[in-house]
Amino acid sequence: MSLVYIAGIDIGTTTAIVLIDENGNIVEKISSKNFSEIDIIKYLIEKKHVVLLATDKAKIPDKIKKISARLNIGIYAPSRDIPLDYKEKFYRDSELKNKLNNMHEMDAYIAAKYAYENIKDIIKKASKISKDEDEKTKILRLVFKEKKIDPKTAYEILHKIEEQSEKEIINKNKRGIKIKRNKRRYFDYILNITIKRKDLEEKIENLKKELIEKSKKISEYSEIIKILSKCILDNDFRNIIPKYSFVKQEKTHSERIFLDTLPDSYIYDYKEIYIPENLINNAKSYIKNGKIYIVKKYKDLKTFVKLEEVIELKEDKQDLKENIELLKKKIEEIIRKYRYK
Structure with a gap:
């Protein structure tokens, strides 16, 4: 059974791509000075199960953004450029050096590996609910592209799309004109609703936590008011x-x-x-x-x-008396020594 891939891409005068599978192993690598955007897209299309593009830069290169948009595949970028101390352990790995042809491929591999370390749990979750690699690829592409949904939600969305794929969804706009929505529009419609639902669920959870915290504070202050009220009634503030x-x-x-x-x-x-x-x-x-x-x-x-x-x-x-006596003796000793100097 084939596995899903992460494509690490290092853009430059020489562009390199390294594919690693869902176990973190190198599957394929390529680098070229004449690697155009179209060439990269063709190459990645041929690799059927690429679910994520990865870069080692916090600011995603424009070329990778364009490739992502054309392929409808998400991008993993670190919150800041992958630090040198992280990269050095790979640079020193002699076995890795033998597998990769140059530093461009090394950086592409590091980008993919860094992404893998951060998303491998998501891949595992998708593996549990998908029937085959094609379905897993669809689920993960949706998760990594939209970012606000988890594998289970992506699975539900895709199955809703499949259920409606043979039907035309007819709706009326404000003027009463019938509009036929194609599969893509319905997909976007379901996706937007799902994301909004997720956002609302998060807000509800946050509000619940906030309510619990505020309830605790109210309870604490109620107890304080009760104690102080008793002191006022008894006119007793000694304690x-x-x-x-x-x-x-x-x-x-x-x-x-x-x-x-x-x-x-x-x-x-x-x-x-x-x-x-x-x-x-x-x-x-x-x-x-x-x-x-x-x-x-x-x-x-x-x-x-x-x-x-x-x-x-x-x-x-x-004890105090003894300490004073001891202090007196020390002072006398210091004075005696000073006199005979």
Whole structure:
């Protein structure tokens, strides 16, 4: 059974074409200085199962665009020119060098191979639903040409066309004149409807995701409103503390803060600093005065928190005394050494 092909094309003074099959293997290659557009088209028409043209340039050469339009075959172009570091592994491949005649064929092969790596899963999907290589070729040509549809959708479109291929689709325009639509027009009609349907399905999915996200936010804010409402009714805001990031952002001041992020400088201005357990070890060194509290449990209210379980961090006086004594000894030692220099 024959396989479908990807045609890598390198356009230049010498033009090269390399065909690779759906397994990534080289099938055929050709290069010539006198390779006209017509010659390329004739060559590709003879290769019955070419489903995609490939270039290594992000900006598709005009010649390839014209060939694509004449053959009604899609083009794979990278989002940016295929980088040299990707190409070099092929340039160094001695086995590949023996199969290809020149650098033009090498670049054509790389273009085809790069495309293959990005579309091989699509080919596999088409293989599963097509009855033979001819049908697979039609499906893949439609997928790669239109780009917005998948193999399954392409299969459905092609079968609808086949069902209507012997019928004339009659429609009336605004003036009541009967118009006979040929097979091609019907194909375009079905294709446009299918693409619009796909676009609508994508929009619906995106809207669903957006709705879920917004529902979560509404739920979060509802909970915050509930907590704050209770505090207002009870006239009790002792455990409602602003976040440090919020205070800094708003350039305001509070005697108490919840340290939700590590500061970028020392903290002097707060009487009470509440620090979550996971930050306590890193945050202590930034705090120069004020009482420190370890927050074991709290509720996040976006710009504030509600404290639920807190313990005060008390310095061990004995440890502090020992540290002072140790520091004194070090200072005395430094002074002694300095005197005898």
